[in-house]
Amino acid sequence: MRHTISVLLQNKPGVLSRVTGLFSGRGFNIESLSVAQTLDPEVSCLTLVTSGDDMIIEQITKQLHKLIDAIKVTDMSEHDYVEREMALIRVKAEAHTRAEVLRVIDIFRGKVIDVGPKSYVVEVTGKDSKIQAVIDILRPIGIQEIVRCGTIAMTRAKKS
Amino acid sequence: MKLTGAQAFIKCLEEHGVEVIFGYPGGAIIDIYDELMKCDTVKHVLTRHEQAAVHAADAYGRVKGEVGVALVTSGPGATNAVTGIASAYLDSIPMVVFTGQVPTMLIGNDAFQEVDIVGITRPVTKHNYLVKDAKDLVPTIREAFHLARTGRPGPVLIDLPKDVLATLIKYPEPKPVKMRTYKPTYEPHPGQIEKACLELLKAKRPVIYAGGGVINSNAFEDLTELAKKLNIPVTMTLMGLGGFPGTDSLSLGMLGMHGTYFANMAVANCDYLLAVGSRFDDRVTGRVDAFAPKAKIVHIDIDPASISKNVRVDIPIVADCKHALIAMNTWFDRNKDFDANARVEINRPWHEQIKDWKNKHPLGYVEETDIIKPQFVVQKLHELTGGNAIITTEVGQNQMWAAQFYHFNHPRHFMTSGGLGVMGYGFPAAIGAQMAAPDKVVIDIAGDGSIQMNIQELATARQEKLPVKVAILNNGYLGMVRQWQELFYDKKYSQTVMEVVPDFVKVAEAYGAVGLRATKPSEVEPVIMEALRTDNTVFMDFVVAREEGVYPMVPAGKATTEMLLV
Ligand SMILES: Cc1ncc(C[n+]2csc(CCOP(=O)(O)OP(=O)(O)O)c2C)c(N)n1
Numbered sequence A: 001m002r003h004t005i006s007v008l009l010q011n012k013p014g015v016l017s018r019v020t021g022l023f024s025g026r027g028f029n030i031e032s033l034s035v036a037q038t039l040d041p042e043v044s045c046l047t048l049v050t051s052g053d054d055m056i057i058e059q060i061t062k063q064l065h066k067l068i069d070a071i072k073v074t075d076m077s078e079h080d081y082v083e084r085e086m087a088l089i090r091v092k093a094e095a096h097t098r099a100e101v102l103r104v105i106d107i108f109r110g111k112v113i114d115v116g117p118k119s120y121v122v123e124v125t126g127k128d129s130k131i132q133a134v135i136d137i138l139r140p141i142g143i144q145e146i147v148r149c150g151t152i153a154m155t156r157a158k159k160s
Numbered sequence B: 001m002k003l004t005g006a007q008a009f010i011k012c013l014e015e016h017g018v019e020v021i022f023g024y025p026g027g028a029i030i031d032i033y034d035e036l037m038k039c040d041t042v043k044h045v046l047t048r049h050e051q052a053a054v055h056a057a058d059a060y061g062r063v064k065g066e067v068g069v070a071l072v073t074s075g076p077g078a079t080n081a082v083t084g085i086a087s088a089y090l091d092s093i094p095m096v097v098f099t100g101q102v103p104t105m106l107i108g109n110d111a112f113q114e115v116d117i118v119g120i121t122r123p124v125t126k127h128n129y130l131v132k133d134a135k136d137l138v139p140t141i142r143e144a145f146h147l148a149r150t151g152r153p154g155p156v157l158i159d160l161p162k163d164v165l166a167t168l169i170k171y172p173e174p175k176p177v178k179m180r181t182y183k184p185t186y187e188p189h190p191g192q193i194e195k196a197c198l199e200l201l202k203a204k205r206p207v208i209y210a211g212g213g214v215i216n217s218n219a220f221e222d223l224t225e226l227a228k229k230l231n232i233p234v235t236m237t238l239m240g241l242g243g244f245p246g247t248d249s250l251s252l253g254m255l256g257m258h259g260t261y262f263a264n265m266a267v268a269n270c271d272y273l274l275a276v277g278s279r280f281d282d283r284v285t286g287r288v289d290a291f292a293p294k295a296k297i298v299h300i301d302i303d304p305a306s307i308s309k310n311v312r313v314d315i316p317i318v319a320d321c322k323h324a325l326i327a328m329n330t331w332f333d334r335n336k337d338f339d340a341n342a343r344v345e346i347n348r349p350w351h352e353q354i355k356d357w358k359n360k361h362p363l364g365y366v367e368e369t370d371i372i373k374p375q376f377v378v379q380k381l382h383e384l385t386g387g388n389a390i391i392t393t394e395v396g397q398n399q400m401w402a403a404q405f406y407h408f409n410h411p412r413h414f415m416t417s418g419g420l421g422v423m424g425y426g427f428p429a430a431i432g433a434q435m436a437a438p439d440k441v442v443i444d445i446a447g448d449g450s451i452q453m454n455i456q457e458l459a460t461a462r463q464e465k466l467p468v469k470v471a472i473l474n475n476g477y478l479g480m481v482r483q484w485q486e487l488f489y490d491k492k493y494s495q496t497v498m499e500v501v502p503d504f505v506k507v508a509e510a511y512g513a514v515g516l517r518a519t520k521p522s523e524v525e526p527v528i529m530e531a532l533r534t535d536n537t538v539f540m541d542f543v544v545a546r547e548e549g550v551y552p553m554v555p556a557g558k559a560t561t562e563m564l565l566v
């Protein structure tokens, strides 16, 4: 099963390689990864998406927790949470396809962020399934390049 | 008053009560060696290879129950140390290793003798550090000692750039280490203890399976108390030997691949398995689904990641083994309904069954009159040292015979490379052990292949005038690999025949040590006696039955009940 795991880490050199080394060394897989500083500049937040059966996920969270630089490990899948991914897509936009591209982007609430003579760069955010859907629809029109970032996630506010 | 980094380093070792360190100098670490020369509190033992320095520090720490310390230079010094660090990591041995590093301004430039040792050792250390700023030096060393010895112990490495050692700093006042992200759990959850105890009262066929955690947490007495109070048979892992008296009637000896028939049968048939400080290693479990299939499994371990890693457990207890065992003992002492005599009655059929297994297939070998059996040598060593020697081993058949036939009655008397299984461990480990326990008899039970991996340490032993004894079970083979080839590769002895073996007697003599040889069973005892009388380093070359095998044996991947017997 797919799990989104969020890890608060001491913001120190080499910490990221401790995390990725743990995954490669133990044969766990990382589907996506994203890291950046939090409000506290000494702490960074790493979000990763991985998959495995319960025993593997339990090992992953325990091993992450065991890292001396890890402050907190949260398996988001045990909580109510929101998650987002972003993609930049360079898509062909010539006279006869421009309108079609704009319409698709509009439906998915994306944005055109760069306009070239024969192409647009569009920005889309959403869950991984939505990004995939945009890509599938734009592909026949002509995608030239895609850059996607890793998933980021946050727990929802507690009701009541 | 300000100190240089190197001076602060020495002062910090003193602050931690470090008396002996093992190492090898070089350009990047020369500042510390310069200070060591003026220092009379910290004794430095010069090994002849950095791997040996780390193994020696490993065994020194194990014998003393303290943190072992090794010191090596940058680049090749550091890479040579890696094997030793990996061995300590897999065996959860408390240790701090210091490596020299090129000056900070050169780091990353592929400078002379620069390697990224922090990167290289990341997967084989509990934690590691590169000290970039001299003011971090002392706090980092304090943190490293704290990490090495607390929680699940392990090696911690600190990389020391040369300029950091020359920088002047103010020595920070000693204060307890506080780490925001690291708080190992020592005390067991009372609810889990109660569950484990209640379940144990229901058990008709209980077994304790004790590992290295029992030794690390000094839980020998508490384990013994629990086993005796409830009349529970105890089996030990390779790392756990000495965690419970090996000659006690409740001892089942070692379990696993080369465990006793009765230990493996007991685990396979028990209805309650108390795993204490052990980690369900594949050499212990064999095929996991056939490991203790009928048992409620209770697992005490300080490392939560060890619990339910390979085998699902029913009652996890995250705690220091000693604390958890004390809690269990107290629970039974306070429980008015608990009746020790009734336990004996309830468990009687189980003990009868175990006795049957013991009688059917005791640990043994086929004795011969004209050729020395390696097991016989180990038995004689046990007998002639009263079972009180500190034994280290190399790796291979020698290691397994030592584990099987030297019945350890005390903790911290058996040093072996269990997890990594590295040939070349035993001799430097014996040197470290002898440094830690000068009045003890220390014997490395060795193979003719393994001893050659660190044979240069004869010089270290001689230089320190250590009366270390090495018993080489000389079969002219890489015996353990040969045994696998015999059993599973049609006896094709590819590259396991030692066509050239040095004359170990002469090698010893070349270093000024004593060499002795036995070629007949009748010579074994006199050779051992003479070695024990000698106040010098001794190599005993026992020319043994060449194709003797280690039995019982559970072929890799098989259930532990599928043993090949003698
Ligand atoms: C450094 C290292 N290299 C290779 C091995 C694989 N290996 C395991 S046992 C063994 C044979 C050891 O031979 P010897 O020391 O003569 O011991 P014996 O089994 O004959 O008692 C080998 C090569 C190892 N454990 N360690």
Ligand SMILES: [Mg+2]
Residues within 6 Å of the ligand: B447, B448, B449, B473, B474, B475, B476, B477, B478, B479
């Ligand atoms: Mg051999």
